[in-house]
Amino acid sequence: MIDSAVCIIKGINYMNFQEYDAIDFACDESFQRYCLEEHDKDVLFWQHWISRHPEKNAVIAEARHIVELLSARQGNRLEQLKHLEDGIARYDLLQQALSGEPEPVVILREKRAPRLLKYAAVMAGIALLAGSIFFFYPRNPVPGKNVVINAGKDPRKTVVLPDGSAVVLRENSTVQLSAGFNRENRRLSLTGEAFFDVTQNAQYPFIVHTAAADIKVLGTVFNVSAYTDRQTETALFKGKVEVTPSGNHGQKIVLQPNQKLITGETMPGAVAPLDADPVNHKAKEIAWVRSRLEIENEPLEVIAGKLEKWYGIKVVFADEEVKHYRYSGTFESETILKALDALQLSYPFSFKMLNGEIIISK
Amino acid sequence: MSYEEDNSTYWERLRAGDKQALFALYNNTYSHLLRFGLKLCGSDELVKDCITQLFLQLWNRHATLRPVTNVPAYLFTALKRQLLDQLAYQSKIHAAIHRMTDQEAERELSYEEIIIQVQRDEELKQRLQQAMKTLTPRQIELVRLKFFEGLTYEQIASQTSQTVKTAYNTIYDAIKALRKLLK
Numbered sequence: 001m002i003d004s005a006v007c008i009i010k011g012i013n014y015m016n017f018q019e020y021d022a023i024d025f026a027c028d029e030s031f032q033r034y035c036l037e038e039h040d041k042d043v044l045f046w047q048h049w050i051s052r053h054p055e056k057n058a059v060i061a062e063a064r065h066i067v068e069l070l071s072a073r074q075g076n077r078l079e080q081l082k083h084l085e086d087g088i089a090r091y092d093l094l095q096q097a098l099s100g101e102p103e104p105v106v107i108l109r110e111k112r113a114p115r116l117l118k119y120a121a122v123m124a125g126i127a128l129l130a131g132s133i134f135f136f137y138p139r140n141p142v143p144g145k146n147v148v149i150n151a152g153k154d155p156r157k158t159v160v161l162p163d164g165s166a167v168v169l170r171e172n173s174t175v176q177l178s179a180g181f182n183r184e185n186r187r188l189s190l191t192g193e194a195f196f197d198v199t200q201n202a203q204y205p206f207i208v209h210t211a212a213a214d215i216k217v218l219g220t221v222f223n224v225s226a227y228t229d230r231q232t233e234t235a236l237f238k239g240k241v242e243v244t245p246s247g248n249h250g251q252k253i254v255l256q257p258n259q260k261l262i263t264g265e266t267m268p269g270a271v272a273p274l275d276a277d278p279v280n281h282k283a284k285e286i287a288w289v290r291s292r293l294e295i296e297n298e299p300l301e302v303i304a305g306k307l308e309k310w311y312g313i314k315v316v317f318a319d320e321e322v323k324h325y326r327y328s329g330t331f332e333s334e335t336i337l338k339a340l341d342a343l344q345l346s347y348p349f350s351f352k353m354l355n356g357e358i359i360i361s362k
Numbered sequence: 363m364s365y366e367e368d369n370s371t372y373w374e375r376l377r378a379g380d381k382q383a384l385f386a387l388y389n390n391t392y393s394h395l396l397r398f399g400l401k402l403c404g405s406d407e408l409v410k411d412c413i414t415q416l417f418l419q420l421w422n423r424h425a426t427l428r429p430v431t432n433v434p435a436y437l438f439t440a441l442k443r444q445l446l447d448q449l450a451y452q453s454k455i456h457a458a459i460h461r462m463t464d465q466e467a468e469r470e471l472s473y474e475e476i477i478i479q480v481q482r483d484e485e486l487k488q489r490l491q492q493a494m495k496t497l498t499p500r501q502i503e504l505v506r507l508k509f510f511e512g513l514t515y516e517q518i519a520s521q522t523s524q525t526v527k528t529a530y531n532t533i534y535d536a537i538k539a540l541r542k543l544l545k
């Protein structure tokens with residue numbers, strides 16, 4: 001152990017880790033910085049090293065546990081930073097949406113609102129959409145004409161709607177935006193199955209029409225399966241949705257996160273918890289859309305190719321240099337925006353939507 | 363540039379509406395604020411939420427912020443106020459409010475108290491408490507400097523007037539003992 005004292009002080013040592021036990025790792029300064037996410041360099045190094053030494057998993061887990069205990073859980077700076085970035089992005093989007101509006105309705109502007117309420121207003125947006133994304137939309141969608149998006153034979157197709165909401169369509173599924181979407185309303189109809197990550201907009205509630213139900217939303221993440229005329233399954237992950245089964249006036253059912261509702265012939269349909277997969281405890285309802293990306297020191301160009309293939313949206317680079325940024329880690333996400341967002345945390349870049357493509361730049 | 367100059371620069375850029383400066387200031391001060399908050403109340407979740415909230419408000423009000431000579435001191439005070447508000451609101455940590463508002467009784471939580479309080483598992487709390495009791499005061503002090511204050515072995519050695527090797531060995535032995543008891 002005296003030998004290790006010498007090498008730790010010099011920083012990252014590439015030699016002796018194989019023989020380390022949990023105490024050696026816990027005492028290693030680079031390893032400690034990795035646990036506390038203090039420096040990206042250490043984080044990347046250890047992610048890489050650990051992925052190459054699965055036989056050390058148990059030892060590493062124990063060492064992490066020790067560091068976590070003794071540091072009073074000071075870790076996860078990056079996760080916290082992401083919360084802040086999300087909150088600010090949401091706040092900015094809100095400001096953008098409000099600019100030009102003479103009578104803002106939003107709590108943020110209310111000076112006398114209790115502090116906690118303000119916080120709640122800002123935090124409500126968290127986890128919906130991503131950090132430093134810039135959206136550019138075609139300014140003039142053909143007026144009066146309904147836009148139709150079809151996934152065709154692709155297993156998944158991602159679209160970012162004019163209001164910033166992300167939709168992932170499953171194969172052979174179609175959404176049709178109402179005329180005046182994002183200008184007069186946020187209504188769309190769905191046949192098939194889609195995953196929605198909806199931005200908040202108190203002025204125009206987001207409404208999904210299916211043959212069997214109308215689903216009303218105020219900023220949330222959910223999956224709707226409406227393959228037949230008879231039955232619609234709504235599975236909710238975050239936020240709140242209100243389902244009105246068609247042909248039954250006035251009856252509304254409000255879903256809480258991690259609940260689902262099947263509406264259709266056996267009306268009114270009971271609310272049930274989501275099906276958790278016994279292996280990874282993730283909801284089965286969105287297994288089709290969730291990607292698990294294991295990256296080991298790969299350039300962004302290669303990663304972007306994988307994302308493009310999985311999510312069904314074209315990704316292009318505006319910048320040669322960015323293509324060669326390298327990343328390691330495991331990423332799990334339901335939309336490409338979230339996946340890119342996670343990557344941004346380890347080494348920053350920008351991305352934006354333009355004409356149905358995602359453009360990555362420095 | 364020194365740490366202090368950095369923060370002053372970020373503050374000025376933040377006032378001018380530079381969002382990157384906000385994130386830079388956040389990264390620069392995060393661990394200091396977190397440790398400060400943990401000493402006031404033993405809940406890492408609450409402290410982390412309050413830090414996020416504090417920076418959201420800074421961004422919200424950046425146009426009306428005033429020049430500040432000591433940026434970290436300003437942030438510490440703001441965080442303390444934030445924490446007090448939250449604790450009062452939740453009104454479930456009476457003892458902590460009392461501790462923080464009552465001038466005479468004001469005292470920081472000890473390191474052992476903090477690491478035990480932030481754990482949520484009751485059984486683990488118990489075992490951790492027992493295990494910490496077996497360490498010498500010297501060992502606890504060095505473990506605190508290393509894992510809580512985040513000092514390097516070199517810094518610990520010079521602060522405690524001993525060699526790096528001795529500092530490392532003391533901590534190593536402490537962890538070895540803890541590990542045995544926590545298993």
